Amino acid sequence: MSHEPIILFEGKLIDTREKQPSVALEERGLQFGDGVYEVIRLYNGTFHLLDPHLARLYRSMEEIEITPTFSKAELIHWLYELTEQNNFKTDGIIYLQISRGVQPRNHIFSLDLTPTLYAYIVPKERPVKLMAEGIHACTEQDIRWLRCDVKSLNLLPNVLARTNAERKGCQEALFIRKSIVTEGSLSNFFLVKNNILYTHPADHLILNGIVRQYVLSLASKLHIPVREELFGVRDVQLADEGFFTGTTIEVLPMTHLDGSPIAGGHVGPITKALQKAFQDNIPIQEKRSRLV
Ligand code: PDD
16 A cells, blocks of 8 residues: 555545545546645645645635535644544655546536545655756646646646656656746746746746745745746756756756756756755654644
């Protein structure tokens, strides 16, 4: 089992060693990818950036007209119960999915469905080796829809791009739309040029990553100037530094793009400064105080 045994399923905690959850065939998440999700970090069993993840989850639901049948306080309570009942005290992630619910297959959705909710914990170490050494990335065409700001279950373009990149020996795909660099297949992208940090604006063409926003706040504290502007592949090739951000990868340096080194293929000083600031703020002690 890759995940912790006790899972959250439709408002209840289930021990999967005793009982498996069952999902209806006509669940719209299965048939249409009609739903949204979040991946939330746990460090030493403690939630990291939980509030902004939940804010984005509620925004994603609102954007596709899913009305939750539970309150945010209830959801937070269930998530804390999930970590406590699994006695989870190490590093991991929570995968949380909310899909529209069950309905006889029909492209038109009913407004009175009960959303299907589930969440589970996967132990996951910090990618310390990759963070120290950096990764190779490959460019892939960004063929996604025009609402990438919604964290929807429809990940087929991301899945195909990431798999294609892997086959070419790369650890992440860098999406290009009309010669503009948007983001990674499961991450946001930043470059550094002349000590200025650049990243794609948080519009409908990227997911506004929680770690992206957090890194922007760390940059501001470190007095690193930031520009949320469009840039192309050539700008990345000529950059002083490049890195990806995301819940599972933190601040992950990109040393090579399509086989060519970026600025000599070393991890740069601004990337290292942001990694250090990130690491210094990781919760080290299990907090038992609840938000609600
Ligand atoms: N992916 N962009 C895309 C397309 C993503 O899928 C993700 C996260 C990010 C980074 O967002 P955040 O900083 O909130 O993790 C950006 C998650 C981790 C995933 O699908 O596994």
